[in-house]
Amino acid sequence: MKLNPYYDDLKQNYLFATIEEKVAAIKEAHPGKSLIYMGIGDVTLPLSDSVTAAIKAACDEMATPAGFHGYGPYRGYDFLLDAIRGYYKARGVELARDEIYVGDGAKTDTACFSDLFDRDNVVAVADPVYPVYFDSNVMDGRPITLLAATRENDFLPLPDESLRADVIYLCSPSNPTGAVYSKEQLKLWVDYANAHDALILFDAAYEAYITQDDKPHSIFEIEGARNCAVEFCSLSKNAGFTGTRASYVVIPNVLERGGKNLGKLWLRRQSTKFNGTPYIIQRGAAAVFSEEGQREVLSMVGYYQENARMLASAFTELGVYFTGGVNSPYLWFEAPNGETSWGFFDRLLNEVGVVSTPGAGFGVNGEGFLRLTAFNTHENTKEACERLKKMF
Amino acid sequence: MKLNPYYDDLKQNYLFATIEEKVAAIKEAHPGKSLIYMGIGDVTLPLSDSVTAAIKAACDEMATPAGFHGYGPYRGYDFLLDAIRGYYKARGVELARDEIYVGDGAKTDTACFSDLFDRDNVVAVADPVYPVYFDSNVMDGRPITLLAATRENDFLPLPDESLRADVIYLCSPSNPTGAVYSKEQLKLWVDYANAHDALILFDAAYEAYITQDDKPHSIFEIEGARNCAVEFCSLSKNAGFTGTRASYVVIPNVLERGGKNLGKLWLRRQSTKFNGTPYIIQRGAAAVFSEEGQREVLSMVGYYQENARMLASAFTELGVYFTGGVNSPYLWFEAPNGETSWGFFDRLLNEVGVVSTPGAGFGVNGEGFLRLTAFNTHENTKEACERLKKMF
Numbered sequence: 067m068k069l070n071p072y073y074d075d076l077k078q079n080y081l082f083a084t085i086e087e088k089v090a091a092i093k094e095a096h097p098g099k100s101l102i103y104m105g106i107g108d109v110t111l112p113l114s115d116s117v118t119a120a121i122k123a124a125c126d127e128m129a130t131p132a133g134f135h136g137y138g139p140y141r142g143y144d145f146l147l148d149a150i151r152g153y154y155k156a157r158g159v160e161l162a163r164d165e166i167y168v169g170d171g172a173k174t175d176t177a178c179f180s181d182l183f184d185r186d187n188v189v190a191v192a193d194p195v196y197p198v199y200f201d202s203n204v205m206d207g208r209p210i211t212l213l214a215a216t217r218e219n220d221f222l223p224l225p226d227e228s229l230r231a232d233v234i235y236l237c238s239p240s241n242p243t244g245a246v247y248s249k250e251q252l253k254l255w256v257d258y259a260n261a262h263d264a265l266i267l268f269d270a271a272y273e274a275y276i277t278q279d280d281k282p283h284s285i286f287e288i289e290g291a292r293n294c295a296v297e298f299c300s301l302s303k304n305a306g307f308t309g310t311r312a313s314y315v316v317i318p319n320v321l322e323r324g325g326k327n328l329g330k331l332w333l334r335r336q337s338t339k340f341n342g343t344p345y346i347i348q349r350g351a352a353a354v355f356s357e358e359g360q361r362e363v364l365s366m367v368g369y370y371q372e373n374a375r376m377l378a379s380a381f382t383e384l385g386v387y388f389t390g391g392v393n394s395p396y397l398w399f400e401a402p403n404g405e406t407s408w409g410f411f412d413r414l415l416n417e418v419g420v421v422s423t424p425g426a427g428f429g430v431n432g433e434g435f436l437r438l439t440a441f442n443t444h445e446n447t448k449e450a451c452e453r454l455k456k457m458f
Numbered sequence: 459m460k461l462n463p464y465y466d467d468l469k470q471n472y473l474f475a476t477i478e479e480k481v482a483a484i485k486e487a488h489p490g491k492s493l494i495y496m497g498i499g500d501v502t503l504p505l506s507d508s509v510t511a512a513i514k515a516a517c518d519e520m521a522t523p524a525g526f527h528g529y530g531p532y533r534g535y536d537f538l539l540d541a542i543r544g545y546y547k548a549r550g551v552e553l554a555r556d557e558i559y560v561g562d563g564a565k566t567d568t569a570c571f572s573d574l575f576d577r578d579n580v581v582a583v584a585d586p587v588y589p590v591y592f593d594s595n596v597m598d599g600r601p602i603t604l605l606a607a608t609r610e611n612d613f614l615p616l617p618d619e620s621l622r623a624d625v626i627y628l629c630s631p632s633n634p635t636g637a638v639y640s641k642e643q644l645k646l647w648v649d650y651a652n653a654h655d656a657l658i659l660f661d662a663a664y665e666a667y668i669t670q671d672d673k674p675h676s677i678f679e680i681e682g683a684r685n686c687a688v689e690f691c692s693l694s695k696n697a698g699f700t701g702t703r704a705s706y707v708v709i710p711n712v713l714e715r716g717g718k719n720l721g722k723l724w725l726r727r728q729s730t731k732f733n734g735t736p737y738i739i740q741r742g743a744a745a746v747f748s749e750e751g752q753r754e755v756l757s758m759v760g761y762y763q764e765n766a767r768m769l770a771s772a773f774t775e776l777g778v779y780f781t782g783g784v785n786s787p788y789l790w791f792e793a794p795n796g797e798t799s800w801g802f803f804d805r806l807l808n809e810v811g812v813v814s815t816p817g818a819g820f821g822v823n824g825e826g827f828l829r830l831t832a833f834n835t836h837e838n839t840k841e842a843c844e845r846l847k848k849m850f
Binding site: 071112129134181265334335340343344345347 | 459460461462463465468498500501502503504505506507510513514517518520521522523525526527528529530562563565566569570573574575576578579589590593594597624625655656657698700701702703715716718723726727730731732733734735736737738739
């Protein structure tokens with residue numbers, strides 16, 4: 067038998083493995099050293115009361131013959147679909163119930179959505195980029211065109227006449243740069259997609275971090291998007307579901323390509339290759355959208371936003387160029403004196419014990435930059451700011 | 459942009475939709491009619507005490523800063539991997555911890571495993587067959603060869619000289635026929651695969667239902683299997699996880715094709731396209747393998763097995779040909795007087811109110827047969843037996 071030949075084209079995913087090795091080495095060499103972890107984008111605050119209460123109540127249901135739930139509906143339970151609809155409606159976006167598909171994570175959803183595409187599509191991804199968009203298409207053998215995200219365009223690439231792309235991945239607020247598109251900028255992408263029969267896959271996983279009122283949380287706030295866009299969102303970064311796993315995909319019912327309805331294709335894919343998000347997790351996810359749940363989300367996101375503000379203030383004070391921090395839990399900053407990503411990563415780690423992520427790990431244009439996350443305690447973040455000040 | 463052209467080759471999945479329509483129609487026409495559902499293979503008993511206790515305790519952990527778990531290890535947590543190892547060891551199969559990969563369902567795992575294969579492989583599946591093996595390969599555009607499962611071979615196809623297959627799906631005990639391979643028969647498949655550089659994907663989702671001591675629960679009980687087989691298993695049908703979602707894949711460390719390690723490829727696939735089974739669900743899954751959990755599994759499986767025995771006795775008494783029931787929660791029986799699957803399905807539904815699944819829905823060779831499940835109460839199963847007796 068023959069293996070998928072395209073796996074050979076993947077870069078080995080050394081980024082976080084290399085970071086782990088370097089951290090392990092310094093811990094061995096200096097066992098007492100104080101390290102502050104601001105590398106991997108994983109949340110730190112515990113699950114909220116209303117989420118755990120809902121999951122535990124659902125467990126109690128599942129322990130009774132009358133309350134037991136076996137295979138669930140492929141799209142997700144109506145109680146969760148309606149909760150998500152309510153969340154969108156509060157921002158002025160009307161969705162039909164059957165335009166929402168519950169999943170187990172935006173990573174899975176964005177990576178697997180490409181199952182619906184022919185191999186012969188040109189895929190556009192930003193550089194630097196969340197590696198999943200890139201790798202999942204490499205695995206399928208699709209040609210990829212890189213959209214340069216640089217200091218010159220504020221790390222927000224836009225379409226131009228020369229671009230030829232069939233599928234476009236946009237992440238706003240961006241992982242890794244924290245940059246966020248304005249409505250006018252997203253409109254340019256929507257217009258491009260509608261003019262060129264392209265499809266936008268819009269990753270809104272960080273929308274809860276937007277603080278500026280004029281920035282769009284959903285691509286469906288943009289006119290014309292229902293004809294060219296699919297939106298992905300997750301409960302990982304707002305409600306702390308990184309280890310609990312729930313997400314949703316929004317596919318407008320009008321969205322067609324080649325005369326075919328994208329929602330129906332995705333449902334066919336999901337009903338063949340997925341068996342739904344656990345009932346108890348869907349109950350926990352629905353609690354996130356309750357009044358109390360939203361208060362808790364605001365409080366959790368607010369806690370991380372305060373960390374982001376601390377980091378942003380430190381960089382501003384130091385005169386360091388950065389993006390993110392304002393509408394994002396990520397800060398993307400330039401290394402001093404033209405140092406490389408990995409060079410400054412090593413110095414940050416060895417000299418002041420701060421673990422970051424080298425920007426070069428996200429793409430060629432990430433060279434010279436680093437990413438810090440706001441997912442930490444106030445105390446650690448404050449201490450990290452003090453340590454950073456010694457480095458510039 | 460171009461869509462995946464192979465989705466056009468899928469049969470629309472009318473089977474269970476059609477069944478639902480027919481059931482809805484009869485409910486409307488005869489609102490008071492007593493119906494017994496023995497169609498879809500979904501469990502009915504509630505989650506066990508030790509599982510719900512473990513999940514709720516894990517929820518409490520997740521609600522504390524010290525006990526919070528974010529992104530987990532891609533393979534699954536060691537506590538679950540070790541629990542699964544212990545389960546295999548008790549049956550004489552030694553596995554290394556890094557030969558096990560926790561997933562969210564055997565459907566997802568078997569369907570997505572084909573991501574690792576080139577399009578240019580001939581895939582062999584039984585006919586009749588669990589539709590997921592077939593459909594997931596149609597979606598990828600792979601040629602499929604059907605292994606006729608008929609009354610003549612006891613619904614257990616075996617390899618012969620003429621077979622050309624690169625990837626072979628085997629499900630034992632079988633969904634839908636309930637037939638189970640002997641060690642000698644599986645050895646023929648293992649020898650075929652090793653001689654022809656083929657790969658066996660062995661679905662053991664129903665292994666807990668095996669009552670005959672000499673039947674293999676795992677393909678790794680067969681000599682040579684570590685060089686040619688991957689095993690899939692699930693907690694759905696033994697511990698009632700159809701709505702809770704946990705599974706595992708076993709890939710021997712020695713298993714290579716084209717000089718490449720299959721386990722490493724699967725880990726690369728999973729780390730790009732999946733973010734793990736929820737922590738709380740993994741805690742519940744580990745409880746299944748505890749001493750108390752295994753007692754509960756025996757009791758649940760035993761309950762369904764008693765239903766299967768009742769159905770088997772009824773068919774035996776009636777002189778109806780059937781497979782399954784002994785080592786499986788499914789009974790696969792022949793319609794009387796050469797009736798078609800759908801013809802007898804309709805009569806069962808209309809005349810005695812028993813909902814079955816027409817065998818023709820699982821493949822051409824399923825014509826003339828029907829499937830009943832043992833996932834029901836004793837009372838309903840007993841009543842169903844009485845009703846069946848009126849039909850032959």
